[in-house]
Amino acid sequence: MSGSRIHVGGAGPYDVVVGTGVLGELPAMAGEGARAAAVVHAEGLPEIARPVCRALEKAGLTVHAFPVPDGEAAKEIGVLAGLWSGFAAAGMTRTDVVVGVGGGSTTDLAGFAAASWLRGVRAVLVPTTLLGMVDAAVGGKTGINIPEGKNLVGAFHPPAGVLCDLATLVTMPREDYISGLAEIIKAGFIADPRILELVEADPAGAASPDGPHTRELVERAVQVKADVVSADLKESGLREILNYGHTLAHAIEKAEDYRFRHGHAVAIGMVYAAELARLAGRLPAALVERHRAVLTSVGLPVSYGADWPGLRATMTIDKKARGTTLRFVVLDGLARPGRLEGPAEDLLAAAYREVSR
Structure with missing residues (x-):
């Protein structure tokens, strides 16, 4: 099925595709020059990572899979260093692509790995959680945690594209x-007060991935973020909201x-x-x-x-x-x-x- 396309403007413009069955968009987002893809995925999501790998392989890319810990445990310097070593062993070059598959922690990590490898390579993000779709994967913020605080180490590195497949939401813990x-x-x-109206009209529906307004809620939240980061990528003013x-x-x-x-x-x-x-x-x-x-x-x-x-x-x-x-x-x-x-x-x-x- 086709998805709706939300454009994020600015110096590094890209599209966020929201819908079901949208992996067909992945090869184009990976870029014509890519010959290899590093698929960084949450280790608890092999069933979601496999179709991503297959879509890339069908497009002729050599795929290297890198499972990482689930949740915030992924956003540690040791995990990031392991990815760097893995990229080196795989011979990842500046024309290759990093694909992050998972929740917000995984896409934060994958984005920072892409931003820091060879001073910046292409990244495509495939968020599989609601939080990842409406927040972490959109906007170009990447980072890891240190004991002193969350996301204190990172970089602004807009992805080449974001794919939000709503079908993955039904597997999420409530x-x-x-x-x-x-x-x-x-x-x-x-x-966007319309979001509040939709939630208030049907709280139970809003709290379920099968709710009647799930797609609209996701699209509206992504649009809000897209509008803000298009005008202010590096949080110099407006983005702080x-x-x-x-x-x-x-x-x-x-x-x-x-x-x-x-x-x-x-x-x-x-x-x-x-x-x-x-x-x-x-x-x-x-x-x-x-x-x-x-x-x-x-x-x-x-x-x-x-x-x-x-x-x-x-x-x-x-x-x-x-x-x-x-x-x-x-x-x-x-x-x-x-x-x-x-x-x-x-x-x-x-x-x-x-x-x-």
């Missing part, structure tokens, strides 16, 4: 699927040793950012409550219980910080994102009390 909804709902709050809820979210993930689902952390982080904006006099209470209502309706958490001082210390090395000044993405109204710079410590703590158990 909690992982629901986690991905947080990034879709985020897109609704910062830019995509980090709504992420300042506290990344602190939560570090506190939980990255065993906490990203979307769950983002859901809590969005409520925190909404409370921060309310306490700063920038957001009405009704919109804060809409955050809680929409998120809880699909099964996402809106509160967290760790001690504040540790979370606050982690926020200091957030990528949006400038020196010692914290910068938050907040809302001044529905689909009206703004920034809050250097909020007072008592305001930060007060907002956290509103989300702490």
Whole structure:
């Protein structure tokens, strides 16, 4: 079946194809000059990686498969170094291609491996999770984690294309699927309120990959991200709005040793950012409550219980910080994102009390 095509502009333009049975698009995305492909895939997804490898082999490419750990365990320097050594052994050249197959962690890793191998080779991403489709695989951000924080080492490296095959979503564990909804709902709050309306009209449908609006929700969230990164690839201004809820979210993930689902952390982080904006006099209470209502309706958490001082210390090395000044993405109204710079410590703590158990 054909998929819808969402264009991401900018210096390195590419298309995101959303649909079912879209692997036929893969050879063209791999590029005419490629003679070999390194398929980096989550080790728990051999049944999804195999058709990707077959599609490339049918197009005449030599395929080298590189299974990597599932989840955040993939985003470690040791795993990345193993890929570099594997690429060298396979004789990967500048005209060859890296194909990332899996969730957001796998595509983050594969993208960074492509960005850093021979100073940059072509990458094609095949996200297999909801979070990967609407967030990690779109936008050109790549990276790995270090003990000091998440995604602190990485590069901007736009892919040559992204293939979102919605058929892979039905194999996802329910909690992982629901986690991905947080990034879709985020897109609704910062830019496309129609997303919120679709979720509110049918929360059960939104929480299921078989729901009547799954494709539209994915397409709308991808379109929001495409519009933003087309105008600002390297997060010099506008792109920061995509980090709504992420300042506290990344602190939560570090506190939980990255065993906490990203979307769950983002859901809590969005409520925190909404409370921060309310306490700063920038957001009405009704919109804060809409955050809680929409998120809880699909099964996402809106509160967290760790001690504040540790979370606050982690926020200091957030990528949006400038020196010692914290910068938050907040809302001044529905689909009206703004920034809050250097909020007072008592305001930060007060907002956290509103989300702490």
